[in-house]
Amino acid sequence: MAPVRRVARWGVWILAGLVPISLLAGIIVGPVMIPARDVAGSLIDSASDSVSPIHRVIVRRIRLPRVLLGFLVGSALAVSGVAMQGLFRNPLASPYVLGIASGASTGAALAILLAASSILFLPLGAFIGATVAILIVYGLSRGKDQRTSIFTLILSGVAVGALFSAATSFLIFLSSGGEKLSDVLFWIMGGLGRASWTSVGILAPIVCTGTVVVWALSRDLNALTLGEEGAFHVGVHPDSLARWLLGLTTVLTATAVAMAGTIGFIGLVIPHVARILVGPDHRRLVPVAALSGGCFLVWSDMAARIVFAPAELPVGVITAFLGAPFFLFLLKTRGARL
Protein backbone atom coordinates (compact mmCIF):
# COMPACT_ATOMS: atom_id res chain seq x y z
CA MET A 1 0.00 0.00 0.00
CA ALA A 2 1.43 3.32 -1.06
CA PRO A 3 1.33 6.19 1.42
CA VAL A 4 -1.33 8.81 0.83
CA ARG A 5 0.15 12.13 -0.24
CA ARG A 6 -2.71 14.06 -1.72
CA VAL A 7 -1.11 17.39 -2.35
CA ALA A 8 2.56 16.61 -1.86
CA ARG A 9 3.87 18.89 -4.59
CA TRP A 10 1.44 21.75 -4.39
CA GLY A 11 0.85 21.81 -0.64
CA VAL A 12 3.44 24.47 0.13
CA TRP A 13 2.23 26.80 -2.62
CA ILE A 14 -1.46 26.42 -1.81
CA LEU A 15 -0.68 27.23 1.81
CA ALA A 16 1.55 30.14 0.88
CA GLY A 17 -1.44 31.55 -1.02
CA LEU A 18 -3.67 30.98 2.00
CA VAL A 19 -1.45 33.08 4.27
CA PRO A 20 -2.32 36.58 2.93
CA ILE A 21 -6.00 35.56 2.71
CA SER A 22 -5.99 34.46 6.36
CA LEU A 23 -4.20 37.57 7.55
CA LEU A 24 -6.59 39.82 5.61
CA ALA A 25 -9.63 37.96 6.94
CA GLY A 26 -8.21 38.25 10.45
CA ILE A 27 -8.00 42.02 10.09
CA ILE A 28 -11.48 42.39 8.60
CA VAL A 29 -13.40 40.17 11.02
CA GLY A 30 -14.08 41.16 14.61
CA PRO A 31 -16.69 42.79 16.82
CA VAL A 32 -16.27 45.79 14.50
CA MET A 33 -16.21 44.66 10.88
CA ILE A 34 -13.82 46.64 8.76
CA PRO A 35 -14.39 46.69 5.00
CA ALA A 36 -11.49 45.40 2.94
CA ARG A 37 -11.24 48.79 1.25
CA ASP A 38 -10.59 50.46 4.63
CA VAL A 39 -8.06 47.79 5.55
CA ALA A 40 -6.15 48.48 2.36
CA GLY A 41 -6.47 52.22 2.87
CA SER A 42 -5.17 52.06 6.45
CA LEU A 43 -2.27 49.83 5.54
CA ILE A 44 -1.11 51.71 2.47
CA ASP A 45 -1.71 55.36 3.32
CA SER A 46 -1.45 56.52 6.90
CA ALA A 47 -3.02 59.93 6.27
CA SER A 48 -5.76 59.11 3.78
CA ASP A 49 -9.07 60.88 4.44
CA SER A 50 -11.10 58.16 2.78
CA VAL A 51 -10.67 55.84 5.81
CA SER A 52 -12.41 56.53 9.08
CA PRO A 53 -9.83 57.34 11.79
CA ILE A 54 -11.32 54.72 14.12
CA HIS A 55 -10.95 52.00 11.53
CA ARG A 56 -7.41 53.11 10.87
CA VAL A 57 -6.51 52.87 14.57
CA ILE A 58 -8.17 49.46 14.89
CA VAL A 59 -6.32 48.12 11.85
CA ARG A 60 -2.91 49.58 12.61
CA ARG A 61 -2.77 49.37 16.40
CA ILE A 62 -4.93 46.34 17.20
CA ARG A 63 -5.82 43.97 14.40
CA LEU A 64 -2.60 43.93 12.37
CA PRO A 65 -0.25 43.21 15.32
CA ARG A 66 -2.80 40.69 16.57
CA VAL A 67 -3.02 38.63 13.36
CA LEU A 68 0.75 38.80 12.95
CA LEU A 69 1.29 37.62 16.52
CA GLY A 70 -1.27 34.86 15.98
CA PHE A 71 0.47 33.69 12.85
CA LEU A 72 3.89 33.72 14.53
CA VAL A 73 2.69 31.89 17.66
CA GLY A 74 0.86 29.28 15.55
CA SER A 75 3.96 28.72 13.41
CA ALA A 76 6.25 28.48 16.42
CA LEU A 77 4.04 25.88 18.12
CA ALA A 78 3.55 23.81 14.96
CA VAL A 79 7.26 23.79 14.08
CA SER A 80 8.13 22.89 17.69
CA GLY A 81 5.58 20.07 17.45
CA VAL A 82 7.25 18.72 14.31
CA ALA A 83 10.64 18.91 16.03
CA MET A 84 9.41 17.09 19.16
CA GLN A 85 7.52 14.38 17.25
CA GLY A 86 10.61 13.89 15.11
CA LEU A 87 12.94 13.76 18.10
CA PHE A 88 10.78 11.33 20.04
CA ARG A 89 9.53 9.47 16.96
CA ASN A 90 6.20 9.56 18.69
CA PRO A 91 2.98 10.97 17.25
CA LEU A 92 1.77 11.99 20.71
CA ALA A 93 4.69 14.30 21.44
CA SER A 94 3.96 18.02 21.53
CA PRO A 95 6.01 21.12 22.35
CA TYR A 96 4.63 20.88 25.89
CA VAL A 97 5.81 17.31 26.52
CA LEU A 98 9.00 18.52 28.21
CA GLY A 99 7.24 20.61 30.81
CA ILE A 100 7.69 23.91 28.97
CA ALA A 101 4.03 24.90 29.32
CA SER A 102 3.85 23.98 32.99
CA GLY A 103 7.05 25.87 33.71
CA ALA A 104 5.80 28.90 31.81
CA SER A 105 2.47 28.80 33.69
CA THR A 106 4.23 28.78 37.05
CA GLY A 107 6.44 31.66 35.97
CA ALA A 108 3.47 33.63 34.67
CA ALA A 109 1.43 32.97 37.81
CA LEU A 110 4.34 34.15 39.98
CA ALA A 111 4.69 37.29 37.87
CA ILE A 112 0.97 38.06 38.10
CA LEU A 113 0.86 37.49 41.86
CA LEU A 114 4.07 39.31 42.74
CA ALA A 115 4.24 42.20 40.30
CA ALA A 116 1.76 45.03 40.62
CA SER A 117 2.04 45.95 36.97
CA SER A 118 2.49 42.70 35.13
CA ILE A 119 2.54 43.91 31.55
CA LEU A 120 6.28 43.54 31.30
CA PHE A 121 6.85 40.90 33.96
CA LEU A 122 4.31 38.39 32.71
CA PRO A 123 6.09 37.36 29.48
CA LEU A 124 9.43 37.53 31.25
CA GLY A 125 8.19 35.33 34.10
CA ALA A 126 6.70 32.84 31.65
CA PHE A 127 9.90 32.69 29.63
CA ILE A 128 12.05 32.17 32.73
CA GLY A 129 9.66 29.51 34.07
CA ALA A 130 9.76 27.60 30.76
CA THR A 131 13.55 27.77 30.59
CA VAL A 132 13.99 26.61 34.19
CA ALA A 133 11.64 23.66 33.57
CA ILE A 134 13.47 22.47 30.46
CA LEU A 135 16.90 22.90 32.06
CA ILE A 136 15.82 20.67 34.94
CA VAL A 137 14.43 18.09 32.51
CA TYR A 138 17.54 18.16 30.35
CA GLY A 139 19.82 17.97 33.40
CA LEU A 140 17.94 14.94 34.72
CA SER A 141 18.17 13.10 31.41
CA ARG A 142 21.95 13.32 31.15
CA GLY A 143 23.49 10.03 32.19
CA LYS A 144 26.92 9.46 33.69
CA ASP A 145 28.28 8.97 30.17
CA GLN A 146 27.12 12.49 29.20
CA ARG A 147 24.65 11.09 26.68
CA THR A 148 21.04 12.16 26.61
CA SER A 149 18.56 9.35 26.90
CA ILE A 150 15.42 10.18 24.93
CA PHE A 151 13.39 7.81 27.07
CA THR A 152 14.49 9.48 30.31
CA LEU A 153 13.86 12.84 28.68
CA ILE A 154 10.14 12.08 28.18
CA LEU A 155 9.72 10.64 31.66
CA SER A 156 11.45 13.53 33.41
CA GLY A 157 9.44 15.92 31.22
CA VAL A 158 6.21 14.40 32.48
CA ALA A 159 7.37 14.41 36.09
CA VAL A 160 8.74 17.96 36.06
CA GLY A 161 5.59 19.11 34.25
CA ALA A 162 3.45 17.63 37.02
CA LEU A 163 5.61 19.32 39.64
CA PHE A 164 5.24 22.74 38.02
CA SER A 165 1.48 22.24 37.55
CA ALA A 166 1.23 21.56 41.26
CA ALA A 167 3.25 24.72 41.95
CA THR A 168 0.86 26.72 39.74
CA SER A 169 -2.17 25.28 41.53
CA PHE A 170 -0.56 26.18 44.85
CA LEU A 171 0.03 29.75 43.67
CA ILE A 172 -3.59 29.97 42.54
CA PHE A 173 -4.64 28.72 45.97
CA LEU A 174 -2.48 31.38 47.65
CA SER A 175 -3.99 34.13 45.50
CA SER A 176 -7.34 33.34 47.21
CA GLY A 177 -9.60 34.44 44.43
CA GLY A 178 -10.02 37.89 43.04
CA GLU A 179 -8.85 39.57 39.88
CA LYS A 180 -5.38 38.06 39.92
CA LEU A 181 -6.81 34.56 39.92
CA SER A 182 -8.80 35.18 36.76
CA ASP A 183 -5.70 36.80 35.22
CA VAL A 184 -3.73 33.62 35.84
CA LEU A 185 -6.48 31.35 34.56
CA PHE A 186 -7.03 33.46 31.46
CA TRP A 187 -3.33 33.42 30.71
CA ILE A 188 -3.14 29.63 31.09
CA MET A 189 -6.00 29.18 28.64
CA GLY A 190 -4.11 31.28 26.14
CA GLY A 191 -5.08 34.24 24.04
CA LEU A 192 -3.76 36.93 21.73
CA GLY A 193 -5.33 39.85 23.61
CA ARG A 194 -1.93 41.17 24.70
CA ALA A 195 -0.72 41.54 21.13
CA SER A 196 1.33 44.64 20.48
CA TRP A 197 3.95 45.74 18.01
CA THR A 198 6.55 45.06 20.72
CA SER A 199 5.53 41.42 21.06
CA VAL A 200 5.46 41.03 17.27
CA GLY A 201 8.88 42.67 17.06
CA ILE A 202 10.35 40.25 19.61
CA LEU A 203 8.70 37.12 18.23
CA ALA A 204 9.16 37.68 14.48
CA PRO A 205 12.96 37.30 14.30
CA ILE A 206 12.91 34.39 16.75
CA VAL A 207 10.21 32.44 14.90
CA CYS A 208 11.72 33.13 11.47
CA THR A 209 15.23 32.10 12.52
CA GLY A 210 14.00 29.12 14.55
CA THR A 211 11.86 27.80 11.71
CA VAL A 212 14.67 28.13 9.18
CA VAL A 213 17.10 26.31 11.48
CA VAL A 214 14.63 23.47 12.13
CA TRP A 215 14.09 23.28 8.37
CA ALA A 216 17.85 23.15 7.88
CA LEU A 217 17.88 20.11 10.19
CA SER A 218 15.11 18.35 8.25
CA ARG A 219 17.46 15.86 6.62
CA ASP A 220 18.77 14.92 10.07
CA LEU A 221 15.20 14.62 11.37
CA ASN A 222 14.48 12.23 8.50
CA ALA A 223 17.51 10.16 9.47
CA LEU A 224 16.33 10.07 13.09
CA THR A 225 13.24 8.11 12.03
CA LEU A 226 15.70 5.19 11.68
CA GLY A 227 16.32 5.38 15.43
CA GLU A 228 19.28 6.89 17.22
CA GLU A 229 21.73 4.24 16.05
CA GLY A 230 20.24 4.24 12.57
CA ALA A 231 20.84 7.99 12.36
CA PHE A 232 24.40 7.52 13.58
CA HIS A 233 25.07 5.00 10.81
CA VAL A 234 24.12 7.47 8.09
CA GLY A 235 26.35 10.12 9.62
CA VAL A 236 23.92 12.07 11.81
CA HIS A 237 25.00 12.36 15.42
CA PRO A 238 21.81 11.83 17.45
CA ASP A 239 23.11 13.53 20.60
CA SER A 240 24.04 16.82 19.00
CA LEU A 241 20.82 16.74 16.92
CA ALA A 242 18.82 16.23 20.12
CA ARG A 243 20.56 19.20 21.73
CA TRP A 244 19.76 21.42 18.74
CA LEU A 245 16.14 20.34 18.64
CA LEU A 246 15.67 20.80 22.39
CA GLY A 247 17.28 24.23 22.28
CA LEU A 248 15.22 25.38 19.29
CA THR A 249 11.97 24.04 20.72
CA THR A 250 12.64 25.70 24.05
CA VAL A 251 13.27 29.11 22.50
CA LEU A 252 10.37 28.89 20.03
CA THR A 253 7.83 27.52 22.50
CA ALA A 254 8.93 29.59 25.47
CA THR A 255 8.71 32.91 23.59
CA ALA A 256 5.42 31.93 21.94
CA VAL A 257 3.93 30.90 25.27
CA ALA A 258 5.29 34.02 26.97
CA MET A 259 3.38 36.19 24.47
CA ALA A 260 0.15 34.23 24.15
CA GLY A 261 -0.17 31.79 27.05
CA THR A 262 -0.37 28.00 26.76
CA ILE A 263 -2.45 27.55 23.65
CA GLY A 264 -3.09 23.84 23.26
CA PHE A 265 -3.41 21.33 20.45
CA ILE A 266 -1.67 23.30 17.68
CA GLY A 267 1.68 21.70 18.42
CA LEU A 268 0.08 18.27 18.55
CA VAL A 269 -2.41 18.32 15.69
CA ILE A 270 -0.89 20.56 13.01
CA PRO A 271 2.16 18.31 12.46
CA HIS A 272 -0.24 15.42 11.75
CA VAL A 273 -2.31 17.47 9.35
CA ALA A 274 0.85 18.53 7.57
CA ARG A 275 2.03 14.93 7.40
CA ILE A 276 -1.25 13.85 5.84
CA LEU A 277 -0.93 16.63 3.29
CA VAL A 278 2.69 16.22 2.21
CA GLY A 279 4.07 13.05 3.80
CA PRO A 280 6.72 12.54 6.47
CA ASP A 281 9.70 14.13 4.66
CA HIS A 282 10.70 16.99 6.97
CA ARG A 283 12.02 19.07 4.09
CA ARG A 284 8.40 19.64 3.08
CA LEU A 285 6.84 19.01 6.47
CA VAL A 286 8.54 21.88 8.32
CA PRO A 287 7.47 24.72 5.99
CA VAL A 288 3.96 23.27 5.57
CA ALA A 289 3.54 22.95 9.36
CA ALA A 290 4.81 26.52 9.86
CA LEU A 291 2.33 27.95 7.36
CA SER A 292 -0.67 25.85 8.38
CA GLY A 293 -0.02 26.38 12.11
CA GLY A 294 0.07 30.12 11.56
CA CYS A 295 -3.12 30.16 9.48
CA PHE A 296 -4.93 27.87 11.92
CA LEU A 297 -4.29 30.16 14.88
CA VAL A 298 -5.32 33.25 12.90
CA TRP A 299 -8.67 31.63 12.02
CA SER A 300 -9.15 30.27 15.56
CA ASP A 301 -8.50 33.72 17.01
CA MET A 302 -11.03 35.17 14.60
CA ALA A 303 -13.60 32.73 15.92
CA ALA A 304 -12.60 33.54 19.52
CA ARG A 305 -13.31 37.23 18.88
CA ILE A 306 -16.74 36.90 17.27
CA VAL A 307 -18.45 33.87 18.79
CA PHE A 308 -19.35 35.65 22.05
CA ALA A 309 -18.66 39.22 20.89
CA PRO A 310 -18.09 41.62 22.49
CA ALA A 311 -16.76 39.14 25.08
CA GLU A 312 -13.65 37.34 23.94
CA LEU A 313 -13.21 33.60 24.31
CA PRO A 314 -9.71 32.33 25.22
CA VAL A 315 -8.36 31.12 21.90
CA GLY A 316 -7.07 27.93 23.56
CA VAL A 317 -10.71 26.90 23.97
CA ILE A 318 -11.27 27.19 20.22
CA THR A 319 -8.10 25.35 19.23
CA ALA A 320 -8.95 22.52 21.62
CA PHE A 321 -12.58 22.43 20.47
CA LEU A 322 -11.46 22.13 16.85
CA GLY A 323 -8.26 20.20 17.50
CA ALA A 324 -9.46 17.47 19.85
CA PRO A 325 -12.31 16.10 17.67
CA PHE A 326 -10.08 16.32 14.61
CA PHE A 327 -7.34 14.40 16.37
CA LEU A 328 -9.85 11.75 17.46
CA PHE A 329 -11.08 11.56 13.87
CA LEU A 330 -7.51 10.95 12.71
CA LEU A 331 -7.00 8.28 15.35
CA LYS A 332 -10.20 6.51 14.30
CA THR A 333 -9.69 6.66 10.56
CA ARG A 334 -5.93 6.24 10.31
CA GLY A 335 -5.29 4.22 13.47
CA ALA A 336 -1.84 2.69 13.60
CA ARG A 337 -0.73 4.51 10.47
CA LEU A 338 -0.68 7.80 12.32
Place this chain on the structure above:
Amino acid sequence: MHIAMENITFGYDAATPVIRGVDLAVASGESIALAGPNGSGKSTLLKLVSGVLRPDSGAIEIDRVPIRALSVRQIARNLAMVAQERPVGFDFTVREVVAMGRIPHRARFARESVEDHLAIEQAMELADIRGLASRSIRAVSGGERQRVYLGMALAQQPRLLLLDEPTTHLDLRHQVQFMSIVQERSTAGMTVLIAIHDLTLAAQAAHRIALLSSGRLAVVGTPNEVLTQSNVKQVFGVEVTVGKHPKLGTVCVLPALTPRHS
Protein backbone atom coordinates in the same frame (compact mmCIF):
# COMPACT_ATOMS: atom_id res chain seq x y z
CA MET B 1 38.86 -1.94 3.65
CA HIS B 2 41.11 -3.24 6.38
CA ILE B 3 40.05 -3.31 10.03
CA ALA B 4 42.28 -4.00 13.00
CA MET B 5 41.01 -4.55 16.54
CA GLU B 6 43.80 -4.66 19.08
CA ASN B 7 43.19 -5.97 22.56
CA ILE B 8 39.87 -4.14 22.96
CA THR B 9 37.87 -4.28 26.14
CA PHE B 10 34.50 -2.74 26.85
CA GLY B 11 31.80 -2.87 29.49
CA TYR B 12 28.47 -1.03 29.75
CA ASP B 13 29.43 -0.58 33.39
CA ALA B 14 32.90 -0.90 34.89
CA ALA B 15 32.15 -4.02 36.95
CA THR B 16 31.02 -6.29 34.09
CA PRO B 17 33.15 -6.28 30.96
CA VAL B 18 31.28 -7.49 27.88
CA ILE B 19 34.28 -7.58 25.55
CA ARG B 20 37.52 -8.82 27.08
CA GLY B 21 40.68 -8.39 25.09
CA VAL B 22 39.57 -9.08 21.53
CA ASP B 23 42.19 -9.10 18.76
CA LEU B 24 40.85 -9.48 15.25
CA ALA B 25 42.00 -8.28 11.86
CA VAL B 26 39.67 -8.22 8.88
CA ALA B 27 41.46 -8.05 5.55
CA SER B 28 40.18 -5.95 2.70
CA GLY B 29 37.53 -7.87 0.75
CA GLU B 30 37.26 -10.50 3.43
CA SER B 31 34.00 -11.75 4.87
CA ILE B 32 33.96 -12.75 8.53
CA ALA B 33 31.06 -14.22 10.46
CA LEU B 34 30.80 -13.57 14.20
CA ALA B 35 29.04 -16.36 16.01
CA GLY B 36 28.50 -17.21 19.64
CA PRO B 37 25.83 -17.65 22.28
CA ASN B 38 23.40 -14.88 23.19
CA GLY B 39 25.18 -12.28 25.29
CA SER B 40 28.65 -13.33 24.10
CA GLY B 41 29.30 -9.81 22.79
CA LYS B 42 28.65 -10.06 19.02
CA SER B 43 26.42 -6.98 18.82
CA THR B 44 28.64 -5.03 21.19
CA LEU B 45 31.68 -5.82 19.05
CA LEU B 46 29.86 -4.53 15.95
CA LYS B 47 28.87 -1.36 17.82
CA LEU B 48 32.52 -0.83 18.75
CA VAL B 49 33.67 -1.28 15.15
CA SER B 50 30.98 1.09 13.86
CA GLY B 51 31.92 3.77 16.39
CA VAL B 52 28.57 3.81 18.23
CA LEU B 53 30.46 2.69 21.34
CA ARG B 54 34.02 3.49 22.31
CA PRO B 55 36.29 0.81 23.78
CA ASP B 56 37.46 1.24 27.37
CA SER B 57 40.92 0.19 26.26
CA GLY B 58 42.57 -1.04 23.09
CA ALA B 59 42.45 0.38 19.60
CA ILE B 60 40.26 0.00 16.53
CA GLU B 61 41.70 1.13 13.24
CA ILE B 62 40.08 1.35 9.84
CA ASP B 63 42.64 1.45 7.06
CA ARG B 64 45.20 2.34 9.73
CA VAL B 65 43.23 5.36 10.95
CA PRO B 66 41.96 5.14 14.53
CA ILE B 67 38.17 5.24 14.47
CA ARG B 68 38.26 7.88 17.22
CA ALA B 69 39.84 10.28 14.73
CA LEU B 70 36.93 10.01 12.27
CA SER B 71 33.78 12.13 12.35
CA VAL B 72 30.36 10.43 12.36
CA ARG B 73 29.96 11.46 8.74
CA GLN B 74 33.36 10.14 7.67
CA ILE B 75 32.52 6.84 9.32
CA ALA B 76 29.16 6.70 7.51
CA ARG B 77 30.86 7.25 4.15
CA ASN B 78 32.98 4.17 4.69
CA LEU B 79 30.85 1.74 6.58
CA ALA B 80 27.19 0.84 6.72
CA MET B 81 25.23 -1.22 9.22
CA VAL B 82 22.17 -3.41 8.89
CA ALA B 83 20.64 -4.02 12.30
CA GLN B 84 18.38 -6.82 13.44
CA GLU B 85 15.46 -4.41 13.55
CA ARG B 86 14.95 -0.71 12.99
CA PRO B 87 12.06 1.38 14.24
CA VAL B 88 9.59 2.35 11.53
CA GLY B 89 9.05 5.94 12.54
CA PHE B 90 6.89 7.59 9.96
CA ASP B 91 5.20 6.62 6.73
CA PHE B 92 8.19 6.87 4.34
CA THR B 93 8.20 5.05 1.01
CA VAL B 94 10.74 2.30 0.42
CA ARG B 95 12.63 4.50 -2.03
CA GLU B 96 12.74 7.38 0.47
CA VAL B 97 14.28 5.03 3.04
CA VAL B 98 16.88 3.74 0.57
CA ALA B 99 17.66 7.37 -0.37
CA MET B 100 18.56 8.05 3.28
CA GLY B 101 21.68 6.01 2.60
CA ARG B 102 22.90 8.97 0.53
CA ILE B 103 22.81 11.38 3.50
CA PRO B 104 26.53 11.07 4.34
CA HIS B 105 27.46 11.76 0.71
CA ARG B 106 25.23 14.75 0.21
CA ALA B 107 25.48 18.41 1.15
CA ARG B 108 22.76 19.55 3.56
CA PHE B 109 20.55 21.32 1.04
CA ALA B 110 21.59 19.46 -2.10
CA ARG B 111 18.99 17.88 -4.34
CA GLU B 112 19.40 14.30 -5.49
CA SER B 113 22.38 14.30 -7.87
CA VAL B 114 22.82 11.95 -10.83
CA GLU B 115 25.33 10.06 -8.72
CA ASP B 116 22.81 9.75 -5.87
CA HIS B 117 20.12 8.61 -8.28
CA LEU B 118 22.33 5.89 -9.75
CA ALA B 119 23.45 4.70 -6.30
CA ILE B 120 19.84 4.46 -5.11
CA GLU B 121 18.61 2.65 -8.23
CA GLN B 122 21.55 0.26 -8.17
CA ALA B 123 21.08 -0.46 -4.46
CA MET B 124 17.39 -1.24 -5.00
CA GLU B 125 18.33 -3.53 -7.88
CA LEU B 126 20.96 -5.34 -5.78
CA ALA B 127 18.66 -5.70 -2.77
CA ASP B 128 15.85 -6.89 -5.06
CA ILE B 129 13.35 -4.28 -3.91
CA ARG B 130 12.71 -2.42 -7.18
CA GLY B 131 9.08 -3.48 -7.17
CA LEU B 132 8.53 -2.05 -3.69
CA ALA B 133 9.88 1.44 -4.42
CA SER B 134 6.65 3.38 -3.92
CA ARG B 135 5.21 1.20 -1.14
CA SER B 136 5.14 2.43 2.44
CA ILE B 137 7.92 1.02 4.62
CA ARG B 138 5.16 0.17 7.09
CA ALA B 139 3.25 -1.90 4.56
CA VAL B 140 6.01 -4.32 3.54
CA SER B 141 6.66 -7.68 5.22
CA GLY B 142 9.46 -8.23 7.74
CA GLY B 143 11.59 -10.04 5.16
CA GLU B 144 11.13 -7.30 2.61
CA ARG B 145 11.87 -4.65 5.23
CA GLN B 146 15.27 -6.19 6.01
CA ARG B 147 16.11 -6.05 2.29
CA VAL B 148 15.03 -2.38 2.27
CA TYR B 149 17.49 -1.63 5.08
CA LEU B 150 20.13 -3.64 3.22
CA GLY B 151 19.33 -1.52 0.16
CA MET B 152 19.77 1.62 2.24
CA ALA B 153 23.14 0.37 3.48
CA LEU B 154 24.21 -0.43 -0.10
CA ALA B 155 23.14 3.04 -1.28
CA GLN B 156 25.76 4.32 1.17
CA GLN B 157 28.30 2.59 -1.13
CA PRO B 158 30.27 1.45 1.91
CA ARG B 159 33.60 -0.30 1.77
CA LEU B 160 32.72 -2.19 4.94
CA LEU B 161 29.30 -3.72 5.52
CA LEU B 162 28.36 -4.61 9.09
CA LEU B 163 25.33 -6.80 9.72
CA ASP B 164 23.93 -7.57 13.17
CA GLU B 165 21.87 -10.77 13.05
CA PRO B 166 19.98 -9.46 10.02
CA THR B 167 18.12 -12.69 9.33
CA THR B 168 17.06 -13.62 12.86
CA HIS B 169 13.39 -12.77 12.36
CA LEU B 170 13.14 -13.97 8.76
CA ASP B 171 11.58 -17.13 7.35
CA LEU B 172 13.68 -19.61 5.38
CA ARG B 173 13.05 -18.10 1.97
CA HIS B 174 13.87 -14.58 3.11
CA GLN B 175 16.95 -15.80 5.00
CA VAL B 176 18.31 -17.46 1.88
CA GLN B 177 17.39 -14.48 -0.29
CA PHE B 178 19.03 -12.02 2.12
CA MET B 179 22.21 -14.01 2.66
CA SER B 180 22.59 -14.61 -1.09
CA ILE B 181 22.65 -10.84 -1.63
CA VAL B 182 25.24 -10.42 1.11
CA GLN B 183 27.36 -13.19 -0.44
CA GLU B 184 27.08 -11.51 -3.85
CA ARG B 185 28.40 -8.23 -2.40
CA SER B 186 31.21 -10.08 -0.68
CA THR B 187 32.17 -11.77 -3.96
CA ALA B 188 32.15 -8.32 -5.57
CA GLY B 189 34.85 -7.24 -3.13
CA MET B 190 32.98 -5.64 -0.24
CA THR B 191 34.43 -6.28 3.23
CA VAL B 192 31.75 -7.89 5.38
CA LEU B 193 31.48 -8.46 9.12
CA ILE B 194 28.28 -10.26 10.06
CA ALA B 195 26.93 -11.47 13.38
CA ILE B 196 24.83 -14.56 12.68
CA HIS B 197 23.33 -17.48 14.57
CA ASP B 198 22.96 -19.93 11.70
CA LEU B 199 26.35 -21.67 11.55
CA THR B 200 25.53 -23.59 8.39
CA LEU B 201 24.68 -20.44 6.46
CA ALA B 202 27.70 -18.69 8.01
CA ALA B 203 29.95 -21.46 6.68
CA GLN B 204 28.65 -20.78 3.16
CA ALA B 205 28.74 -16.99 3.28
CA ALA B 206 31.96 -16.22 5.17
CA HIS B 207 35.64 -16.76 4.49
CA ARG B 208 36.39 -17.00 8.17
CA ILE B 209 34.32 -17.56 11.29
CA ALA B 210 35.09 -16.04 14.69
CA LEU B 211 33.47 -17.76 17.67
CA LEU B 212 32.88 -15.46 20.62
CA SER B 213 32.42 -16.78 24.13
CA SER B 214 31.79 -14.48 27.13
CA GLY B 215 33.44 -11.54 25.40
CA ARG B 216 36.56 -13.39 24.29
CA LEU B 217 37.46 -14.82 20.92
CA ALA B 218 37.40 -18.58 21.41
CA VAL B 219 38.45 -19.63 17.91
CA VAL B 220 39.04 -17.85 14.61
CA GLY B 221 39.63 -19.59 11.31
CA THR B 222 38.09 -21.01 8.16
CA PRO B 223 34.66 -22.64 8.59
CA ASN B 224 36.27 -26.07 8.33
CA GLU B 225 38.73 -25.26 11.10
CA VAL B 226 36.27 -23.58 13.43
CA LEU B 227 33.07 -25.56 13.09
CA THR B 228 34.12 -28.77 14.78
CA GLN B 229 32.11 -30.83 17.22
CA SER B 230 34.42 -29.98 20.12
CA ASN B 231 34.49 -26.20 19.39
CA VAL B 232 30.70 -26.00 19.20
CA LYS B 233 30.42 -28.09 22.36
CA GLN B 234 32.89 -25.81 24.15
CA VAL B 235 31.32 -22.50 23.06
CA PHE B 236 27.61 -23.33 22.94
CA GLY B 237 27.54 -26.28 25.34
CA VAL B 238 25.58 -28.33 22.80
CA GLU B 239 26.31 -31.67 21.20
CA VAL B 240 26.06 -31.39 17.42
CA THR B 241 26.89 -33.49 14.43
CA VAL B 242 29.15 -31.81 11.91
CA GLY B 243 28.81 -32.90 8.31
CA LYS B 244 29.40 -31.82 4.77
CA HIS B 245 26.80 -30.21 2.55
CA PRO B 246 26.05 -32.89 -0.08
CA LYS B 247 26.09 -30.38 -2.96
CA LEU B 248 28.33 -27.52 -1.84
CA GLY B 249 30.83 -29.41 0.29
CA THR B 250 30.67 -26.73 2.98
CA VAL B 251 30.38 -27.49 6.68
CA CYS B 252 26.92 -28.22 8.06
CA VAL B 253 26.20 -28.05 11.76
CA LEU B 254 23.30 -30.30 12.69
CA PRO B 255 21.86 -30.01 16.17
CA ALA B 256 19.67 -32.70 17.68
CA LEU B 257 16.97 -32.26 20.28
CA THR B 258 17.84 -33.81 23.61
CA PRO B 259 14.77 -34.64 25.74
CA ARG B 260 15.61 -34.11 29.41
CA HIS B 261 13.94 -37.28 30.66
CA SER B 262 15.19 -39.91 28.28
